[in-house]
Structure formats: C-alpha cells, structure tokens
Amino acid sequence: MTTTDLTSAQPGPLWAALRFVRRVLAAPTVGPLLALLLTMVFFSLKTDRFLAAQNFSLIMQQVMVVGVLAIGQTLVILTAGIDLSCGTVMAFGQIVMTKLAVAEGVDPIPAIVLGILACVAFGLLNGSLVTGVRLPAFIVTLGTLNIALALTHTYSDDLTFSPLPSELLFFGRTFQLAGADFTYGVVLMLVLYAVAWYALSQTAWGRHVYAVGDNPEAARLTGIKVSRVLLSVYVLAGLTYGIAAMLLVARTELGDPNAGQTTENLDAITAVVLGGTSLFGGRGTVIGTLIGATIVGVFRNGLTLIGVEVIYQYLVTGILVILAVSVDQLTRRRRR
Amino acid sequence: MNGAQPILEARGLVKRFGQVVALNGTDFELYPGEILAVIGDNGAGKSTLIKALSGALQPDEGEISLAGERVHFRGPGDARRAGIETVYQDLAVAPSLDIASNIFLGRERRRRGPLGLLFRMLDKRAMRREAARHFAELQIGIPSIRQEVDNLSGGQRQGVAVARAATWGRRLVIMDEPTAALGVKETRQVLDLILRVRENGLPVILISHDMPHVFELADRIHIMRLGRRVAVVTPQTHTMPEAVAIMTGATQSELEQALHKEGGPTETPSPDG
Numbered sequence: 001m002t003t004t005d006l007t008s009a010q011p012g013p014l015w016a017a018l019r020f021v022r023r024v025l026a027a028p029t030v031g032p033l034l035a036l037l038l039t040m041v042f043f044s045l046k047t048d049r050f051l052a053a054q055n056f057s058l059i060m061q062q063v064m065v066v067g068v069l070a071i072g073q074t075l076v077i078l079t080a081g082i083d084l085s086c087g088t089v090m091a092f093g094q095i096v097m098t099k100l101a102v103a104e105g106v107d108p109i110p111a112i113v114l115g116i117l118a119c120v121a122f123g124l125l126n127g128s129l130v131t132g133v134r135l136p137a138f139i140v141t142l143g144t145l146n147i148a149l150a151l152t153h154t155y156s157d158d159l160t161f162s163p164l165p166s167e168l169l170f171f172g173r174t175f176q177l178a179g180a181d182f183t184y185g186v187v188l189m190l191v192l193y194a195v196a197w198y199a200l201s202q203t204a205w206g207r208h209v210y211a212v213g214d215n216p217e218a219a220r221l222t223g224i225k226v227s228r229v230l231l232s233v234y235v236l237a238g239l240t241y242g243i244a245a246m247l248l249v250a251r252t253e254l255g256d257p258n259a260g261q262t263t264e265n266l267d268a269i270t271a272v273v274l275g276g277t278s279l280f281g282g283r284g285t286v287i288g289t290l291i292g293a294t295i296v297g298v299f300r301n302g303l304t305l306i307g308v309e310v311i312y313q314y315l316v317t318g319i320l321v322i323l324a325v326s327v328d329q330l331t332r333r334r335r336r
Numbered sequence: 337m338n339g340a341q342p343i344l345e346a347r348g349l350v351k352r353f354g355q356v357v358a359l360n361g362t363d364f365e366l367y368p369g370e371i372l373a374v375i376g377d378n379g380a381g382k383s384t385l386i387k388a389l390s391g392a393l394q395p396d397e398g399e400i401s402l403a404g405e406r407v408h409f410r411g412p413g414d415a416r417r418a419g420i421e422t423v424y425q426d427l428a429v430a431p432s433l434d435i436a437s438n439i440f441l442g443r444e445r446r447r448r449g450p451l452g453l454l455f456r457m458l459d460k461r462a463m464r465r466e467a468a469r470h471f472a473e474l475q476i477g478i479p480s481i482r483q484e485v486d487n488l489s490g491g492q493r494q495g496v497a498v499a500r501a502a503t504w505g506r507r508l509v510i511m512d513e514p515t516a517a518l519g520v521k522e523t524r525q526v527l528d529l530i531l532r533v534r535e536n537g538l539p540v541i542l543i544s545h546d547m548p549h550v551f552e553l554a555d556r557i558h559i560m561r562l563g564r565r566v567a568v569v570t571p572q573t574h575t576m577p578e579a580v581a582i583m584t585g586a587t588q589s590e591l592e593q594a595l596h597k598e599g600g601p602t603e604t605p606s607p608d609g
Contacts, residue, residue: 203456204444207437211430218428222442222500223413282432 028276028284031327032291035274039295043302050305053180060182061251063297064189065090065260067290068244069268070275071196072123072237074289077272078200079213079233080281081130081137085122086241087265088148091257093119093245095152098161098255101168108167116242122148123238130234131227145265152257161255172250185247192243196286209233214282267296270317273324280332296320341404343368343508343539344389344420349398351384358384359395360563366508371530371540373550375583376560383512385560386543390422390510391415402507419506423497425513431486431493435478436460436467438485439500470503474532491522498529508539515549527553547576559583567591 043050069086076083097115100106106114122144129140171185200206208229211219220226248260275292277284296317303313346364350357359381366372376382387393389400391409400407402418409415412422429438440463446452447459468481476495478488485493494514501509511530515523530553534540544550550557551571559567559582567582567589574582581587 198455202458204446204458205456207433207441207444207458210432211441214430214432215428217426218430219441221412221422221424221428223416224442282430 029288029291032275032288032295036291036295036298039298039302043298043305046302046306050302053178055301055305057174057180057182059294059297059301060186062301063293064183064185065244065248065251066264066267066271066296067189067293068192068240068247069264070271070289070293071192071286072240072244073268073272074196074275074277074284074286075200075209075233075240076137076237077213077269077277077279078209078281078284079230080216080279081230081233082141082269082279083126083137083234083237084141084265084269085126085145085148086237086244086268087260087262088145088152089119089122089238090241090245090248090264091260092122092148092152092155093242094249094259095156095161095255095257097168097245098164098249099156101165102161102163102255108165112168112246115245116239119242119245120235120238123235123241124231126238127231127234131230149261156255156257158257160257162253164249164253164255168246169250169253171247172253183251185250188243188247192240193286193290200286205229205232210282212281266317266321267293267300270321270324271296273321273328276328278328278332279325280328340367342366342401343403344541345401345404346385346389347399347401349385349388349395349400351381351388351393351395357563359388359398361398362560362563362565364389364558364565366539366541367556368539369534369537370555371534371542371553373542373544373554373557374560375544375547375550375557375579377583380560380583381563382543382560384563386422386510386512386541389415389541390420416504419504420508420510421501421505422510422512423494423501423514425516429485429493429496432484434482434484435471435488435496436464436481438496439463439467439470439503441500443504467499467503470499473536474499474502474529476529489522490518491525494518494522494526495529498526498533502533502536502538505538508541509533510541510543512543513545514542515544515546523549547580551576551579559589561585565591 040050049055069090073083073086093115096118097111100114101108101111126137126140126144129135130137171188172183174181174183200209208219208224211222211224212226212229216226219229249255252259271293272284272289273279273292274295275284275288275290277288299316299320300313303316342365344364344366346362348361348363349359350361351359362381362385364385374382374385384393388395391412391414394410400409402420407418409418430441433441445459445463447457451457452459464481471478471481476492476499478492478495485496488496498509498511498514514530515526518526527549530540530542542550542553554571557569557571557574557579558565559569559579561583568591569579569582569589578587582589
C-alpha cells in the first residue's frame with residue numbers, strides 16, 4: 001500500500017469551495033433540513049395563518065409526543081431493527097398512569113413512575129425476544145403491538161380516565177417565550193434529544209450501537225457484547241415510550257384507551273426515516289429525527305390549516321414514508 | 337536463531353467434531369519476528385488449528401504456550417487480552433464509523449477527569465491522533481483518519497483491519513486469508529502491509545491458499561495434512577511444486593517419514609538468521 005493520497009486532490013480555491021459545498025450537502029441532516037424548509041415555504045404560501053407564532057407553539061406541542069417516541073424508535077432502527085409496538089406501548093403506559101392515579105387512588109408521582117415502568121417492561125420483553133430467542137424485531141414488535149393493545153383495553157375496561165391530578169398535567173403547562181407559548185413538555189423533549197445525541201455521538205455505548213447495526217459480526221469480533229447492546233437499546237426505547245406517555249397525558253388531559261394507536265405509531269417511524277436514519281441500520285442521527293418529527297408535525301398542521309381532510313393526511317404520510325425509504329435504498333445501492 | 341524460544345507454541349493438539357478428527361495431534365511453533373505461513377488442503381485442519389490458537393475453539397487435547405507460559409483460551413476475548421489479534425478475510429469493519437472509531441472499536445478511550453468518569457465522554461482527539469500515528473507507521477495511505485470506512489476501497493478497508501490488529505496485537509497477529517476478498521492491486525497493497533507489520537517487529541501467522549504469495553512473504557511454511565503438521569519448509573529449501581506435493585500427500589516429507597517410523601513428532605527446522 002503506497003502513501004499516495006487517494007483522493008483526487010487538486011489545488012485551487014474554486015476546487016476547495018466545490019469540495020466544501022459537496023461536504024455540506026453530504027452532511028446527513030442537510031437533506032431533511034431542506035425538506036423541512038421546503039414544506040414550510042409551501043404552507044406559508046398557501047395560508048398566512050401558518051407563519052403565526054401561536055401556530056408554531058401548536059406545532060411543537062403536537063410534535064412533542066411523536067418526537068419523544070421517535071428517539072426510542074431511532075435507537076432501535078440504528079441497530080437495524082424496527083419497533084412497531086411504540087404507539088400501543090405508549091398507550092398502555094398512559095392507561096396505567098391515569099387509571100392508577102384516578103381510579104386506584106395511587107399518588108400521582110408513583111403512578112407516573114409505574115406507567116413508565118410498564119413501558120420499560122415492554123422494552124425489556126422486546127429486547128429479550130430479539131436477543132435471547134433471536135427473533136426478527138419486526139415479528140416480535142408486531143406481537144407486542146397487539147399484546148399492548150389488548151392489555152390497554154382490558155386494563156382500562158374501555159373507560160377514559162379524568163380529571164387528572166395536576167402533577168400529571170405539569171408538562172402540558174405553558175410559559176411565554178418570544179411571544180409564543182411553549183409547554184414544559186417541549187423543553188423536556190429537547191433535553192431528551194440532547195441527552196440522546198450525547199450518548200450516541202460522545203460515548204462508547206453510542207459507537208457500539210452504530211457498529212451493531214452496521215456489521216454485527218464485526219462488532220462481535222472486536223469484543224463488543226452485541227446482545228447486551230441490543231437489550232439496552234430496547235429497554236431505553238421502552239423508557240422513551242413511557243416518557244412519551246406522560247407527555248401525551250399532559251397534553252390531552254385524560255387517559256384514553258384509544259389514544260396513540262395509529263397516527264403516533266406510524267408518525268414515529270416516519271419521523272425517523274424522514275430524518276435520514278437508514279432502515280438497514282448503522283446510519284442516522286437523532287438530530288435528523290428531530291427534524292423528521294418536525295416535518296411530520298408541519299405536514300399535519302399545514303394540511304389541516306389548508307382544509308385537507310384527515311383521511312388524506314394518512315395518504316400523504318404514507319407517500320412520505322415510502323419516498324424517504326426509497327431515497328435511503330437508492331443512496332445505499334449507490335454506495336455499494 | 338536456533339535455541340530461540342517460540343512466541344507461540346502448541347504440542348499435540350487434538351480436536352474432534354463427532355466422528356471427524358479435525359486435528360490429530362498437531363504441533364506448532366511461531367518464532368519472534370517471522371511470518372509463518374500455514375497451508376493445507378481443504379479439510380487439512382488449518383482453520384481448526386488457527387481457531388484453537390486464537391481462542392475461537394478449545395482443543396480436546398494438547399497444550400498451547402505463549403512466550404513459554406501455558407495458556408488456556410476460553411474464547412477469542414482471552415486470546416485478545418493475551419495480545420493475539422486476528423484479521424479475517426471478510427473485512428470485519430463497521431463501514432458507517434470513521435477509521436479512528438474502527439481502530440478503537442470495543443476499546444474506546446475516555447476523557448480524563450469528570451467528563452470521562454461521570455459522563456463517559458470519549459477522547460476522540462486522542463483516538464484520532466493515535467490512529468493516525470499507527471497508519472503513518474504502517475505507511476497506509478488514507479485521505480483522512482476521520483473518513484468513514486464506507487468510502488474506502490476494499491484494500492484500504494483491509495488496511496484498517498490490519499492496522500487495528502497491529503495496534504492491539506502485542507504478541508502476534510493472525511491473518512486468516514486476508515486477501516481472499518480483494519482484487520489484484522488491493523491484494524498487493526495488503527501483502528506489502530503484512531511485510532511492514534513484520535518489519536515493525538510483530539510476528540505474523542498467515543493462512544493463505546495462494547502459493548506465490550506464501551512463497552513471497554513467508555519465512556517458514558507450516559504444511560498441514562489430515563489434521564497433522566507434515567512438514568515445515570522454507571522458500572529457500574523447497575520449491576512451490578514440492579510444497580504442494582507435500583500438502584496433497586503426493587510425496588512424503590522427511591518429517592512425515594519420521595512420524596511413521598517413530599510414531600511421534602521430531603525436531604522441526606527453526607528459522608535461520
């Protein structure tokens with residue numbers, strides 16, 4: 001192997017500028033960011049209500065639940081898995097905390113903790129089946145999706161739970177910033193994104209998550225305990241679904257057995273994929289996911305504002321997911 | 337170098353898989369500073385031997401010594417901790433991570449002080465610096481240590497795997513068909529790299545099917561047949577057809593004749609100079 005530089009390095013400021021532009025365009029979050037900007041330009045041209053400050057705080061409140069779900073989903077997808085159960089697990093956690101607090105007389109804080117733990121338990125179940133029995137994540141989480149759904153309906157007896165004690169509503173409360181209302185839940189979401197970014201990019205655990213998703217055999221050969229990494233990912237994903245349940249409760253102000261079953265589930269996966277994380281594992285960032293979740297929120301909000309019926313919003317989200325996955329597949333093919 | 341102590345030595349290794357005897361009491365020596373090629377037909381037991389030496393499987397009988405001390409590897413982790421690194425043919429790297437991350441994969445370095453202890457923060461700068469130093473030592477040409485492995489050619493990827501092995505292999509490096517997945521030009525690069533690993537003082541066990549490569553690189557050639565070492569030859573004493581004849585059993589080596597006469601192993605040539 002010679003020491004020659006293998007990039008075609010050519011001198012000149014123009015060349016350097018071109019390379020810089022290419023590098024910026026190749027950065028993983030640029031694509032999603034451009035998509036977000038285009039969407040926003042589109043909707044602000046269609047309706048002048050879109051750019052109002054109050055509309056933005058509304059979008060962020062809608063994004064917060066899906067955004068937190070999508071953190072866990074990102075972790076799972078980075079390991080080349082997928083979690084179809086995220087929405088129904090969150091729904092179950094939400095029912096656990098509200099029923100305990102409203103109907104069983106449990107103190108609000110322990111009720112929240114138990115609800116989150118219920119989601120963590122589902123994460124542990126998913127992770128154990130994926131690592132222990134070596135089942136595909138798709139099948140495991142398709143199963144736990146239905147188990148969580150059934151548990152939600154039996155445990156709640158199909159009742160809704162309200163009024164909720166104020167502790168359960170804390171993250172729905174708002175404060176004023178730059179003329180817009182922000183909820184504490186949005187702040188929590190941003191904090192969670194910062195933590196996830198740090199863990200994925202600045203710690204050895206994060207490297208191992210990428211390596212396991214990228215080439216599990218190579219990861220094993222370098223001494224990484226692949227099963228332990230996978231299990232930690234599913235458990236942490238369960239934790240984020242539990243926190244998302246807490247935020248959902250704070251936003252809707254009731255425990256609803258029919259919540260979080262269709263839109264949130266698909267939206268979380270859509271957010272991750274739109275954010276540039278590869279379904280083949282090993283590639284992607286949580287910052288991309290945050291942008292992806294915002295795109296989904298902007299779409300839903302904008303389509304509602306310009307009067308598109310809900311059923312067509314499903315249509316649009318469905319097309320969006322397939323588009324994003326196609327882009328992922330095409331770039332991957334070019335890379336090989 | 338007669339009388340030198342082998343860095344890695346095995347005596348009478350036996351490994352059975354049900355009815356199949358993969359290793360039938362084979363011996364093995366690797367001396368400091370040499371490239372030892374291991375050749376043999378399919379099923380001759382060379383990959384079983386290598387797996388036993390790298391801890392990937394445990395022999396039923398026999399003993400292995402590292403620098404004169406008996407060792408028992410219960411897994412690849414044990415061998416790795418003892419300073420034995422392995423390079424595999426299938427480019428065992430994580431393509432989405434950059435070069436420095438691949439070199440330190442599974443052995444990441446954390447920052448000193450509270451950032452590292454409390455927040456488990458990686459010391460990326462130190463890892464990049466050290467990885468760059470190893471690449472310079474081995475004269476591996478790469479555009480940047482921050483480059484994703486994905487953007488590298490097959491030869492450069494295998495270069496990353498070799499550099500990782502050379503970085504962590506304190507005692508020796510095992511290369512299991514390191515060029516099998518590569519093209520002609522890339523193979524050349526990796527062969528040169530193997531020579532530089534030896535120049536840097538690390539002994540190498542090279543498993544290869546490619547006789548011209550074996551004869552170009554190896555100081556000694558360990559020939560396996562039917563689960564045994566039938567000969568150890570050097571490129572100076574034997575020609576390629578002779579080595580192949582011993583490997584396939586067309587001719588019996590002196591060692592093999594001695595084995596038949598005495599029913600036990602005899603002294604084998606050690607590297608000269």
